[in-house]
Amino acid sequence: xxxxxxxxxxxxxxxxxxxxxxxxxxxxxxxxxxxxxxxxxxxxxxxxxxxxxxxxxxxxxxxxxxxxxxxxxxxxxxxxxxxxxxxxxxxxxxxxxxxxxxxxxxxxxxxxxxxxxxxxxxxxxxxxxxxxxxxxxxxxxxxxxxxxxxxxxxxxxxxxxxxxxxxxxxxxxxxxxxxxxxxxxxxxxxxxxxxxxxxxxxxxxxxxxxxxxxxxxxxxxxxxxxxxxxxxxxxxxxxxxxxxxxxxxxxxxxxxxxxxxxxxx
Amino acid sequence: xxxxxxxxxxxxxxxxxxxxxxxxxxxxxxxxxxxxxxxxxxxxxxxxxxxxxxxxxxxxxxxxxxxxxxxxxxxxxxxxxxxxxxxxxxxxxxxxxxxxxxxxxxxxxxxxxxxxxxxxxxxxxxxxxxxxxxxxxxxxxxxxxxxxxxxxxxxxxxxxxxxxxxxxxxxxxxxxxxxxxxxxxxxxxxxxxxxxxxxxxxxxxxxxxxxxxxxxxxxxxxxxxxxxxxxxxxxxxxxxxxxxxxxxxxxxxxxxxxxxxxxxx
Numbered sequence: 001x002x003x004x005x006x007x008x009x010x011x012x013x014x015x016x017x018x019x020x021x022x023x024x025x026x027x028x029x030x031x032x033x034x035x036x037x038x039x040x041x042x043x044x045x046x047x048x049x050x051x052x053x054x055x056x057x058x059x060x061x062x063x064x065x066x067x068x069x070x071x072x073x074x075x076x077x078x079x080x081x082x083x084x085x086x087x088x089x090x091x092x093x094x095x096x097x098x099x100x101x102x103x104x105x106x107x108x109x110x111x112x113x114x115x116x117x118x119x120x121x122x123x124x125x126x127x128x129x130x131x132x133x134x135x136x137x138x139x140x141x142x143x144x145x146x147x148x149x150x151x152x153x154x155x156x157x158x159x160x161x162x163x164x165x166x167x168x169x170x171x172x173x174x175x176x177x178x179x180x181x182x183x184x185x186x187x188x189x190x191x192x193x194x195x196x197x198x199x200x201x202x203x204x205x206x207x208x209x210x211x212x213x214x215x216x217x218x219x220x221x222x223x224x225x226x227x228x229x230x231x232x233x234x235x236x237x238x239x240x241x242x243x244x245x246x247x248x249x250x251x252x253x254x255x256x257x258x259x260x261x262x263x264x265x
Numbered sequence: 266x267x268x269x270x271x272x273x274x275x276x277x278x279x280x281x282x283x284x285x286x287x288x289x290x291x292x293x294x295x296x297x298x299x300x301x302x303x304x305x306x307x308x309x310x311x312x313x314x315x316x317x318x319x320x321x322x323x324x325x326x327x328x329x330x331x332x333x334x335x336x337x338x339x340x341x342x343x344x345x346x347x348x349x350x351x352x353x354x355x356x357x358x359x360x361x362x363x364x365x366x367x368x369x370x371x372x373x374x375x376x377x378x379x380x381x382x383x384x385x386x387x388x389x390x391x392x393x394x395x396x397x398x399x400x401x402x403x404x405x406x407x408x409x410x411x412x413x414x415x416x417x418x419x420x421x422x423x424x425x426x427x428x429x430x431x432x433x434x435x436x437x438x439x440x441x442x443x444x445x446x447x448x449x450x451x452x453x454x455x456x457x458x459x460x461x462x463x464x465x466x467x468x469x470x471x472x473x474x475x476x477x478x479x480x481x482x483x484x485x486x487x488x489x490x491x492x493x494x495x496x497x498x499x500x501x502x503x504x505x506x507x508x509x510x511x512x513x514x515x516x517x518x519x520x521x522x523x524x525x526x527x528x529x530x
């Protein structure tokens with residue numbers, strides 16, 4: 001059992017909190033009984049399980065460690081003190097994992113009926129990004145296309161907010177020009193949102209398949225984005241607010257798309 | 266101009282980052298050109314404006330300070346260094362305010378047609394709470410009823426996420442029993458949400474007026490909450506996720522309520 005926080009393997013795991021280390025290694029860190037259980041279930045590329053026997057008291061947690069060992073996974077045992085140094089949670093549960101990131105390219109994916117894609121331009125807040133993954137999964141979306149300078153979906157805040165949807169949603173990274181070429185080639189409808197659009201999001205009949213394109217928190221959709229859209233819709237705002245939180249706006253439109261599909265039967 | 270961060274007035278303002286100090290004083294801190302402008306516009310109870318002339322370079326910002334002075338408000342000038350100590354932002358803009366909290370009680374409010382109330386049980390995350398304020402404002406809601414152990418809507422993260430909706434939404438704090446008595450007396454419909462409910466949120470015809478009751482992030486609605494509901498609805502989740510972020514779930518139902526009202530004309 002590792003009892004020193006200056007152990008090289010422990011330092012390697014801690015560095016995964018930084019984007020640079022995640023980019024260099026292609027790995028990320030996740031923590032908690034439930035999310036490690038999901039990673040084991042979905043066959044996510046677990047490289048290592050980190051367990052602290054002193055903290056990991058529940059039979060469920062111990063069973064997860066046994067399962068990992070049976071699969072031949074590397075299980076690193078650390079003391080409660082070392083685990084606390086790795087942990088990003090209050091009240092750490094004593095189970096974490098180092099997992100391989102799973103990126104796709106536009107060449108790997110195709111528009112599919114009934115499974116909208118969400119394209120995000122330069123999303124800045126990892127919590128927003130994680131919440132959008134979770135919502136996209138719940139609303140039947142296929143995955144996220146992260147355009148240009150988007151924050152990292154493997155940031156600890158994004159991983160936490162995604163609540164496991166990270167393992168089910170496909171994640172694509174692309175530059176705008178590449179995305180525009182993919183849209184033209186696949187002949188897929190792109191629906192944008194903007195508070196300046198005249199078309200009400202609820203009165204609009206959504207095509208299928210589609211990509212829902214959302215602008216960044218600060219800037220919204222830019223002219224080159226709007227030029228790619230077959231339609232741009234707005235969500236009505238009755239109060240003094242002139243915008244919605246990005247994850248909220250994405251959710252409101254995704255559920256409208258789902259409801260229209262359900263209404264059609 | 267104050268140039269020392271250990272000045273008593275500066276220390277007083279910094280303490281407002283703590284819930285205890287906010288409770289004792291009934292004040293809170295907010296920061297940024299836009300939100301201070303909104304506070305000035307809406308006649309929020311500004312007790313003090315904090316300005317750092319070195320940072321506050323835009324004509325708009327300087328005009329706000331003049332406006333505050335014309336109204337006889339106390340304007341505290343501080344150096345850029347002192348402002349940075351007070352600031353909770355990267356790239357502080359040099360304008361902040363100390364504002365009086367504005368709480369209401371259930372006795373002050375009544376259900377009103379077309380303006381749903383949102384009741385939150387023990388909401389834990391101030392960012393969620395702020396986002397719900399912002400969404401409630403946009404979706405035409407009347408305000409929030411914070412039940413039992415809810416986090417503080419005047420927490421800096423809640424204030425930031427509310428994007429000014431804090432000044433427009435009515436905020437009520439109440440214990441559950443008091444809320445239940447108000448519901449019975451006012452004969453108002455309470456609609457709950459639960460992933461276990463059979464009633465689909467989109468197929469349900471919402472009464473008007475109503476209170477939308479949302480459970481806490483961790484626990485959802487408890488039996489005593491469900492017993493108060495005239496209906497409980499669920500949002501379909503098609504993926505592996507078995508829940509939505511609280512602010513997202515609230516938004517999805519609030520916009521469904523708004524859409525139904527709009528569809529009826």
